[in-house]
Each structure stands twice: as C-alpha cells, then as structure tokens.
Amino acid sequence: MIKITKDEIRILLYMVVAVAILACLPLLDQGYILSLGLTIVMYVALCTAWVLFSGPTHYISLATAAFFGLGTYVVGIGIDVLPFPILLIIAALIGGVVSGLVGIATLRLSGVYFVIFTLGMAELIRQIVTWIQTNFTTGIGLYVLTDFSEAHIYWMLLALTVLIFITGWLINRSRLGFAMRIIGNDETVAAHVGIDSAKAKVLLFLISGAYIAVIGAILAPRFAYIEPPSAFNPMISFLVVIMSLMGGTRTLWAPLIGVVPFTLLFDMVSARFPNHSSILLGIAFLLIVYLIPDGLIGRIEGITKRFSKKKERTHE
Amino acid sequence: MSKPVVLKVNSATKRFGGLLAVNNLDFEVTEHEVLGLIGPNGSGKTTVMNLISGALKLSSGEIRLEEKIVSDLPAYKISQLGISRTFQLVKILPTLSVIDNVISGGVFGYHRMWGENAEETALHLLKKVGLAALAFKPTEQLTYIDQKRLELARALAGNPKLLLLDEWLAGLNPTELQIGIELIHSLRAEGRTIILVEHVMDAIRSLCDRCVVMSSGVKIADGEVAETLKNPEVIRAYLGDSDA
Numbered sequence: 242m243i244k245i246t247k248d249e250i251r252i253l254l255y256m257v258v259a260v261a262i263l264a265c266l267p268l269l270d271q272g273y274i275l276s277l278g279l280t281i282v283m284y285v286a287l288c289t290a291w292v293l294f295s296g297p298t299h300y301i302s303l304a305t306a307a308f309f310g311l312g313t314y315v316v317g318i319g320i321d322v323l324p325f326p327i328l329l330i331i332a333a334l335i336g337g338v339v340s341g342l343v344g345i346a347t348l349r350l351s352g353v354y355f356v357i358f359t360l361g362m363a364e365l366i367r368q369i370v371t372w373i374q375t376n377f378t379t380g381i382g383l384y385v386l387t388d389f390s391e392a393h394i395y396w397m398l399l400a401l402t403v404l405i406f407i408t409g410w411l412i413n414r415s416r417l418g419f420a421m422r423i424i425g426n427d428e429t430v431a432a433h434v435g436i437d438s439a440k441a442k443v444l445l446f447l448i449s450g451a452y453i454a455v456i457g458a459i460l461a462p463r464f465a466y467i468e469p470p471s472a473f474n475p476m477i478s479f480l481v482v483i484m485s486l487m488g489g490t491r492t493l494w495a496p497l498i499g500v501v502p503f504t505l506l507f508d509m510v511s512a513r514f515p516n517h518s519s520i521l522l523g524i525a526f527l528l529i530v531y532l533i534p535d536g537l538i539g540r541i542e543g544i545t546k547r548f549s550k551k552k553e554r555t556h557e
Numbered sequence: 558m559s560k561p562v563v564l565k566v567n568s569a570t571k572r573f574g575g576l577l578a579v580n581n582l583d584f585e586v587t588e589h590e591v592l593g594l595i596g597p598n599g600s601g602k603t604t605v606m607n608l609i610s611g612a613l614k615l616s617s618g619e620i621r622l623e624e625k626i627v628s629d630l631p632a633y634k635i636s637q638l639g640i641s642r643t644f645q646l647v648k649i650l651p652t653l654s655v656i657d658n659v660i661s662g663g664v665f666g667y668h669r670m671w672g673e674n675a676e677e678t679a680l681h682l683l684k685k686v687g688l689a690a691l692a693f694k695p696t697e698q699l700t701y702i703d704q705k706r707l708e709l710a711r712a713l714a715g716n717p718k719l720l721l722l723d724e725w726l727a728g729l730n731p732t733e734l735q736i737g738i739e740l741i742h743s744l745r746a747e748g749r750t751i752i753l754v755e756h757v758m759d760a761i762r763s764l765c766d767r768c769v770v771m772s773s774g775v776k777i778a779d780g781e782v783a784e785t786l787k788n789p790e791v792i793r794a795y796l797g798d799s800d801a
Contacts, residue, residue, distance in 0.1 A: 416664055416671060423661050426650035433610060435636035435666035435715065 249410075260403055267392035279395045279463070281504045286402040286456050287477070288485045288496035293409050294449035296490040297421035298442055301356045303478040304343065307363035308336045308450045310473035312457025314370060317383035317467045325387070332458035333451040339366075340450020344443035360478070367473035374469070382468035389462040397459045405452050409493040412448070417441060479522065480507075487529045489536025498537045560587040561623070563719050563750045564609065564640075569618035569628075571604055571774075578604045580774040581618070586719065589748045591741075593761040593782065596771035597795055602754045603645055605771070606723045609752070610642045611635040622719065639667040639718035643708040643725050645754075649696050656692045659683060659710045666715030682710040686740060702733045709740070720744070720751045726760050738763060758786070770794065 266278050287305060295302055312332035319328045347358045374381050412418045420441045424431045431438050461467060488499025503525075511518040533540055564586040571579040579601045586592045594602050607613040609620055611632035620628040627635050641662065650658050659679040663670050670678055683689045686706040691699065699707060705725060712720055726737045738760050744751060745764060755761055761768060761782060768785050770778040772794040778785045785791060 419657075419661070419664060422653060422657075423650060426652055427648055429612070429644075430648050430650060430661070432632040433612070433636050433642055434662050434664070434711070435633050437631075437633050 256403070256406070260399065264396065264399060267395055271390075271392065275391050275395060277504070277508060279391055279398065280508070281501060282395060282398045282402060283456065283460060284480065284484055284500045284504055285497055286398055286405060287453060287481045288488070288500050289402065289405045289409065289493060290449050290452040290456065291481050292485050292490050292493060292496050293405065293412070293452070294442075294445045295485070296493070297418075297425055298445065299425070299490075300348070300352055300442070301482060302359045302446070302449075303356060303475070303482065304340070304359035304363050304450070305453055305478040305481045306473050306475050307359075307366045307478075308340060308453035309457035309460075309477055310363075310367065310370070310469070311335055311339060312454035312459075313461045313464065313467050313472040314383070315454070316458045316461035317385050317472075320385050320387065320461075329455050329458050332454045336454020336457075337447050337451035339454075341443060341447040343450075344446035345439075348439055348442045348446065360475070363473060363475060363478060367469045370473070371469045382466050384466055385461045385464065387462040391463065394459060394463050398456070401452070401455060401459065406493060408448065408452070412445070413493075417444060421445065476522075479526075483522070483526050483529060486536060487533065489538030491536075492538065495536055495538040560589070562586070563588050563590075563623060564752075565621040566605075566609070567619045567621070569605070569608060569620060570616050571601075571608060571613060572616045578774050579608065582771070582774075582776050584769045584776060584779055586750060586752060588750055590767065591745050591749075591751045591753060591765050593765035593768035594752055594754045594771065595756070595761060595768055596777075599773075600771040600794075601774040602771055603723055604774075606642065606645075606721050606752070606754055609635075609719075610640055610721055633665070636666050636715070639715070640721065641666065641712040641715050641717035641719075642721035643705070643712050643723055645723040645727070647701070647704045647708055649699070649704050649707055651696055653696065654692075655688060655694055655696055655699070655707060656680065656683065658696060658707055659714050661714075662711035663714030663716075667718065668716040679710070679714060682713050685713075685743070686710045687736070702729055702737070705729070705737070706740075713744075718750060720749055721754075722751060723754045724756065725753070726755060726757045734760075762786075 267275055287309070291302065291305060294300070315332040315335060316325070316328050319331065343359070343362060347355050350358065371381070420431065420436045420438070423434065423436060424438045424441065428438060457472070464471060484499045484503045485496045486499070487503055488497060489495035507518070507522075510521050514521065562585050566582055566584050569579055569582045570577070582605065594605060596602055604613065608615055608628070611627070611630060611634070615628045618628070619626050622638055622640060625638065627638060627640070630638075650661060653661065656676065656679050659682055660675045663675055663678060680689065680692060683692050686709055688703060688706050688710065691703065696704075696707070709722075709725065722741070725741070726734060729737055734757065741751070741753070741760070741764050753761070753765060765782050767780060768782050769776055770785060770791045777794055778788045778791050
C-alpha cells in the first residue's frame with residue numbers, strides 16, 4: 242500500500258480534535274443551537290456523500306432525496322419490528338442496491354441526461370411510495386417514535402460523517418480513486434489502460450447512495466412523522482447540490498466550507514422571509530454558478546496562488 | 558510458419574457512412590516481430606490501429622489475439638488482454654505527476670501492479686525512456702518528445718503482448734528522431750511484439766522485420782521491408798504514376 246504521509250497524520254489529528262469539540266455541542270445547549278448544529282451536520286454528511294461521487298465524475302446527481310427518503314422509510318416501516326442498528330444496515334443495503342441499479346441504467350448516459358434522469362427517478366420513487374401507501378395501507382404517513390433525543394441523532398450523524406470522510410480517504414488511496422483520477426483526465430486513455438469506467442462510476446454511485454440512505458435513516462426519528470413529501474423532498478437534492486458547489490467539489494472537505502455559511506444564512510433568511518425561501522434559493526444558485534464556479538475553495542486557492550506569485554516576483 | 562501468431566486480422570472492414578476506410582484487410586503479426594504499417598496519408602493506418610485497440614468497432618471481419626477474438630470487446634478489455642498503445646495525438650494525463658502517468662498503464666491492464674511494486678516498475682521504465690530525472694514533476698513541464706516518451710513508458714507499464722505505436726516518431730527533430738529510433742531498437746532487442754505506424758522511412762527500414770503497405774484502405778503489399786519498398790505498386794501509391 243501507499244505510505245501514509247506526515248501531512249495525512251496531521252490532518253487526522255486535526256480531525257480528531259475537531260470531532261471531539263463538535264461532539265461536546267449537545268452538552269452546551271439542547272435547544273436552538275443543537276438543532277441548528279444537527280442540520281449543519283446533516284448537510285455536511287449529505288454533501289460529503291454526494292461529492293464522493295459527483296466530485297470526481299462531474300455528474301450532477303439530483304437523486305439525493307430518493308436515497309434519503311428510502312432510508313427514512315426503512316426506519317419508518319421497521320422501527321417497531323427490528324432494532325435501530327439493523328435498520329441502518331438495511332437502509333445502506335437498499336440505498337446501495339437502488340443506486341447501483343440506477344447507476345447501471347444511467348451512467349452510460351452523458352451528463353445532462355443523467356441530471357434529468359436522477360431528478361425524474363427521485364420523483365418516481367416518491368410517487369410509488371405514495372401510491373403503495375394510499376392503496377395498500379391505512380394512512381399516508383408513518384410514525385417513528387423512539388427514545389432518541391436530538392443529541393443522540395447529532396452524535397450518530399457526526400460519527401457517520403467521520404465514516405464518510407474515512408471512506409473517501411480510503412477510496413482516494415485505492416485503485417478505484419486512481420481510476421477516477423485517470424477518467425477525469427481523459428476517458429479514452431482510461432479505457433486504453435484497461436479501466437472499465439462504467440463500473441468504476443457505478444461503484445462510486447452505489448457507495449454514495451448507500452451513505453445517503455443511512456443519513457435518511459438516522460434522521461427518521463427526528464421527523465417523528467414521515468410522509469412522502471417530507472422524506473422525498475426534492476429541496477434536499479437541490480440544497481445539497483448548491484452547498485457542495487458553493488464549497489467546491491474537487492476535494493472531499495471542500496463542501497464543508499459551503500455548508501456552514503449557507504445553512505446559517507438560509508436559516509436566517511427562511512426565518513425572516515418564510516414565503517420567499519425558494520426564490521432566494523434560486524438566486525443563490527445563480528450567483529454561485531456565475532460568480533464562484535470553482536467553489537469557495539477554488540477562490541481561496543486562486544487568491545493564495547496569486548499571492549505566492551507576487552511574492553516570487555518581488556523576490557526576483 | 559513456426560513462430561506463434563500474436564495478432565491475426567481477418568478480412569477486417571470499417572465503414573464510416575459511405576466511406577470505406579479499411580477494406581477487407583488481412584495480415585498477421587508473429588511473436589517478437591516488429592511490423593511496420595505504412596501507406597500514404599488517409600490510407601487507413603490509424604483506423605487499423607483504432608480497430609485493433611478497440612477504440613473503433615469493425616463493420617465486418619474479425620481480429621484475434623492469440624486465437625481469441627477481441628474485435629467484439631470494449632477497449633478496456635482488449636487492454637486487459639495485453640494490447641497497449643500510444644496515440645497519434647499524444648494523450649497524457651495532465652493533472653497526474655509523471656510517475657503516476659506511467660503507473661496508470663500498469664494498474665488495470667494486462668500485468669497488474671500496485672503500491673511500491675508499481676512505483677519501482679514505473680521508475681525503471683522512466684529510466685529506460687530517459688525521463689528518470691522528471692519522475693516526480695508535474696506533466697505540464699514536459700516537452701513534446703518527453704510527452705511521447707512518457708506515453709511509451711505508460712504503454713509498456715502493463716508489459717503488453719502487443720504494442721501499438723501510432724506515429725510515435727512523428728514531429729520529432731533529427732536529434733530526437735535518432736534517440737527515438739534507438740529507443741524502439743531497445744524494445745525490439747527485448748523481444749517485444751510491435752506494430753508501428755510510421756511515415757519515417759528510415760525508421761521503417763532500420764526497425765521493422767516486415768511491413769504491410771496500405772493504400773485507400775486496401776493492403777497492396779506485405780513482406781520483407783527492402784523488397785516491399787521496391788514493389789512498383791507501392792512506389793506508385795506513394796509517388797503516383799510515372800507520367801504524373
């Protein structure tokens with residue numbers, strides 16, 4: 242295996258410290274701040290899982306809500322029958338199988354078709370769930386009643402986020418990550434050095450989908466009552482894309498930089514203008530795409546580069 | 558013939574709409590042989606390379622690698638079975654370091670390696686093509702000939718059964734050309750099986766055991782190099798009729 246560098250050990254230490262500090266949040270506050278922190282961790286987890294696939298492939302997936310909703314429903318249906326940890330595993334399996342199938346069906350398509358397909362599929366799954374519930378069960382919604390407090394959910398999500406980061410790091414060091422870097426450079430070369438690029442993309446999409454489903458499953462107890470419009474809310478898909486793009490998609494931790502300010506801002510804005518949040522979201526989308534196409538990370542890198550160049554020049 | 562056949566092309570035909578780019582082509586390459594594939598511009602040489610490597614699909618006919626039909630397989634599978642290539646227009650991986658470019662050729666292909674083993678092999682290959690000093694540099698800094706060397710090292714990383722060099726010597730200046738020819742000579746000395754598409758006649762004469770001449774998608778000659786190049790039909794294809 243490739244050796245672990247000193248830089249990586251340092252980053253690991255930073256991460257341990259950061260997670261330890263973040264894990265103390267519920268001890269300080271059990272109200273609004275914890276609730277906001279929970280939302281932030283949820284979007285960090287979602288965006289990181291999304292970037293796992295969309296970062297290296299440059300495919301924009303709008304299927305986040307579909308996998309998220311599936312995970313939520315696994316818990317909704319099974320909570321009275323099976324223990325919670327097993328439900329999380331089932332959610333991962335179902336999320337993985339569905340995303341794997343979607344991947345096989347669509348990843349041969351080029352980017353634009355993929356975006357539309359994933360959006361349509363999320364809607365289709367939501368309609369199917371609604372249809373099944375109205376025709377075969379007594380009500381539209383499901384109750385998820387557990388002993389979990391917000392703090393528990395927060396901790397579980399935090400742990401999962403760490404797991405997603407570790408997965409991303411392992412993928413980067415693996416043959417799969419190397420294959421993705423080659424595909425990102427030149428798909429023709431990739432094929433001629435023996436890479437099955439469709440398989441590599443499907444595998445990444447599957448991993449990403451499985452994690453998103455688990456995030457949905459963990460959040461089900463927070464909703465307490467779930468129904469298709471909330472579990473399969475397309476807004477989740479869009480927010481994940483916007484936040485990830487705002488941070489940047491080239492590294493795994495770049496979305497972090499987008500998620501935190503965006504969630505805080507969006508929370509403030511939707512509290513003040515509850516009826517205009519969609520419009521504001523749309524404007525934010527446009528601004529991000531036009532003004533910071535490489536994300537905040539790209540901006541920061543650009544500035545530091547210019548700075549170091551200036552330094553070089555003054556040295557000359 | 559006593560030597561085992563590595564590649565066999567059987568009545569290969571490729572149509573692009575109404576254009577017949579390769580017409581009913583037959584030839585074979587035996588083990589340790591360096592075969593020159595030559596012909597005037599537009600005669601279909603590169604198309605043949607693309608058909609062998611799987612970049613293009615045959616319209617009819619078949620291509621076999623050691624008995625196994627490969628012409629119906631996708632490019633990545635053909636690479637895994639042991640056919641490597643370089644490209645007429647150099648294709649390097651710009652965001653990867655020089656050494657990673659080489660390693661990329663040996664991780665997923667015919668002979669597979671990973672980790673330290675891969676790094677060692679890649680360094681060895683870089684030394685061979687004369688790029689050892691640049692191993693850990695970004696690829697942006699490479700000159701044109703160095704990019705070509707890099708591509709060759711990448712193609713060799715999978716230790717292929719058959720190496721396709723598509724105008725690998727094109728665009729080099731006379732000094733570089735000499736270096737390039739020597740490099741391919743060393744591959745030949747190793748006993749590699751190579752198909753060479755080339756316009757540089759000196760290279761064909763000094764490197765190839767045999768050559769296949771194409772004109773307008775058809776094979777017009779096939780045989781020992783000096784003899785084939787004297788063939789009146791080959792001369793006509795290159796220079797036109799004597800009264801022209």
